[in-house]
Amino acid sequence: MYLESLSLDNCWWDEMKSLCFPQLKALSISNFGGSVLITISGFRSLQQLQRLVIINCALLEEIVEDVKGDEHAEMDTQTIFGLEQLKSVFFSCLPNLKSFIHGSNYECYMPSLKEVEVRNCGLLSLFRGSISRNLQQLETLVVFNCRLLEGIVEDGRGEAINFCKLKILWLMHLSSLKSFYREKKEMHLGSLNNSGISCVQFQPLFDGMVAFPSLKYLEIKDLEITDIWGNHNYDDYKNNFVASSFCKLYMLEVNHCRKLESVIPHAMLHRLRNLERLDVSYCRGLRNAFPSCIARDLTHLRQLRFIRCTMMREIIRGSEREEEEEEIIVFPELKELELVDLKILTCFWCCLSGKSSTFTYKVQFPSLVNFKLNSCGKINIEAIELGSDDSNCTLRSLYIESDNQMQLPCKWQVHLYNLKTISLSGCWWHDVESLYFPKLQELEVKSSGRSALFTVSGFRSLLQLQTLKISECALLEEIVEDVRGDEHAGMDTKTIELFQLDSVIFKDLPNLRIFAHGANYQYYMPALKKVEVDNCGLPSLFTSPVFRNLHLETLVISNCRLLEGIINDGRGDETSDTDDKIFILCQLSSVTLNDLPNLRSFSCSVSYAFNMPKLEKIHVLGCPQLENFTCLKTCTELVSVCAERL
Known part of the structure; x- marks a missing residue:
């Protein structure tokens, strides 16, 4: 047959011995019901094969028929053959597959193989040593959800193997995998120590028997391992390719490795200097990530994430205090730092000081752009520096959620000039006088224990603010601290201009009394389109001058028991001019008023x-209490009205 591409679903030939495909380049098989796909002679005919795909073959045990015993003695073919054009292999959902492309009496040589992806297969091992030694072109290896797999490479020669071009390695959901390299005598049962415990379970994932000099991307997920790298020193290896592993x-990325005790040990010193992204999550046995010597070595790290490592007390493991040469570690290129749900985290870097006490050292991030700290116990954030005194203001996003009320360090304020997004829960600054955010676009505050968040000058700095969300602040009485009397005499304006503010959302602020105005100031918000207020103590929302300059599209007010009117007619606002009593709301399309027991009208006293x-x-x-929308005329087009009564 001179086919170049063959794709078969739920069918195959009954007689395999005569199959011969000398021109075939792509072979795809799915839902095959047999235990063996092809004979050795048929497989050897695939000299032009470049891509092999086999999926959803529940009964398949062998790709190539493994001839044994007397049958093999009659064969006139060599047991080692080559598929020199094969570049890509994809196996998926082959639960009974016992071998990759090798058997007890044959092995396949694949010198051009670049991509291997194996998912949901019953393999105990993937490559034999002789095969793996010839994978000089392999660039991508993905092994996923092979629950019986004990090792990737099975070999008995005890010689190092070089995956010289491998760039991407993903090992995920491999519950039986103990090590990447396994000797044949270790397979299945493993060797026993004097206590009768398998030595294999103490073997690291990478033990120096396989070299990865070109590896760039490594993802490890859901493996029952305690150690990734081991304590051996790669620099001691005589083979140059082993000595350059992981450089x-x-x-x-390390995820869901529940027994893992450390991410990067001291033995990896000077080997990970090119590491830019480190992502560790759901490793519940992890107490720290790496020692201080490794931290100082990660000079090119740009992204650092730790999520839900419930036993982690510090990120950097410290030694005795007197052994530390410097009392600060700088991550000069780190852009993103994310620490989430580290419930017992106490510090970023701690060292023993005496028998029981600890000393917290400083860490500095002069290039940090995005910082997220969420539910991280009682971490000492005073030791976290966002930059040096002479560094630029690089931070763009600040997200902090604390389970306990926390005061943010005042020294951070000088590095917040370029912030565009702030989301804070359970924390705020004690000194609000110096708050200055001229480029801030989104502000979200939750569970603050303060009665006011800003001074007038600080709030006036929010020239780029577009979204304002405040919720669950039981003590909050006013957004902006209202300066009165002699203190107000030095102010040069009564108007706070928020030209870009588009959306305002307030929720669960029972003591909030003032929103868009105070005794000595009022807002100007010409771009405001959406206002949502829920369960707040406001008696009214806007003064008539503020309301007159709005271009609202949506207004939603719920569960505000003290609200008497939307517009507050302060003294001096009354007018007899008919034009001044007309509000033109050109963009308003939706009004929702829910559970407002004291609301009487849209305006409190004067009818508009x-x-x-x-x-x-x-x-x-x-x-x-609401009898009508307003005492005077209201002009609208056709409106859908849902009301108990008006």
Whole structure:
């Protein structure tokens, strides 16, 4: 047959001995019901094969029929043959597959193989040593959910193997995998020590028997390992390719390795200097990530993430205090730092000081762009420096959520000039006088224990603010601290101009009394489109001058028991001019008023007329005091009204 591409689903030939495909380049088999796919002679005919795909063959045990005993004695073929053009292999859902492309009486030579992906297969090992020694072109190796797999390479020669071009290695959901390299005598049972315990379980994932001089991306997920690298010194190896293992590693991800005790040991010193991304999550046995000597070595690290490592007390493991040469570690190129759900984390870098006490050292991130700290116990954030005194302001995003009330360090404020996003829960600055965020676009505050968040000058600095969200602040009385009397005499304006503010959301602020105005100031928000207020103590939302300059599209107010009107008619606002009593809300399309037991009208005392040409929906429920929208005329188009009564 002179086929170049063959794809078969749920079918195959009954007679395998005569199969011959000398021109075939791509072979794809799915839902085959047999235990053997092809004979050795048929497989040897695939000299032009470049891609092999086999999926969903539940009964398949061997790709190539393994001839044994007397049958093999009659064969006139060599037991080692080559598929010199094969570049890509993909096996998936072959639960009974016993071998890759080798058997007891044959082996396959694949010198051009670049990609291997094996998923949900019943293999005990993937490559024999003789095969793996010839994988000089292999660049990508992905092994996923092979629950019986004990080793990737099985060999008995005891010689180092070089995966010289491997760049991507993913090992995921391999519950039986103990080590990448396994000797034949270790397979299945493992050797026993004097206590009768298998020595294999103490073997690291990488033990120096396989070299990875070109590896850039390494992902390890859901492996029952205690050690990744071992304590051997790679520099002691005579083979140059072993000595250069992992030196080009760019990204390391370690997830769901529950028994892992350390991420990078001292033995890896000077080997991971090219590492830029380190991501560790759901490793519940992990107490720290690496020692201080490794931390100082990670000079090119750009992203560092630790998520839900529940036993982690510090990121950097310290030694005795007197052994540390310097009391600060700088990560000069780190851009992203994310620490999430590290419940007992106490510090970033701690050292023993005496028998029982600890000393916290400083860490510095002069290039940090995004910083996220979420539910991390009682971490000492005073020891975290966002930059040196002469460094640029690089931070763009600050996300901190604390389970306990926390005061943020005042020394951070000088490095927050270029912030665009702030999301803070359970924390704020004690000194609000120096807060200055001229480039901030999104501000979210939750569970703050303060009565006011900003001074007038600080809030006026928010010239780029677009979104304001404040929730669950039981003590908050006003957003902006209202300066009165002699203190106010030095102020040069009564207007806080927020030209870009587009959305305001307030929720669960029971003591909030003032929003868009104070005794000595009021807001100007010409871009405001959406206002949502839920369970707040406001008696009203806007003064008439503030409301007149709005371009609202959506207004939603719920569960505000003290609210009497949307507009507060302060003294001096009353007017007899008919034009001044008309509010033109050109963009307002939706109004929702829910559970407002004291709401009487849209305005508290003076009656205004409203022109709302785009109003489409009014939803009014639980407002028993509300008799009409306003005493004067309201002009709208056709409106959908949902109300108990008006």
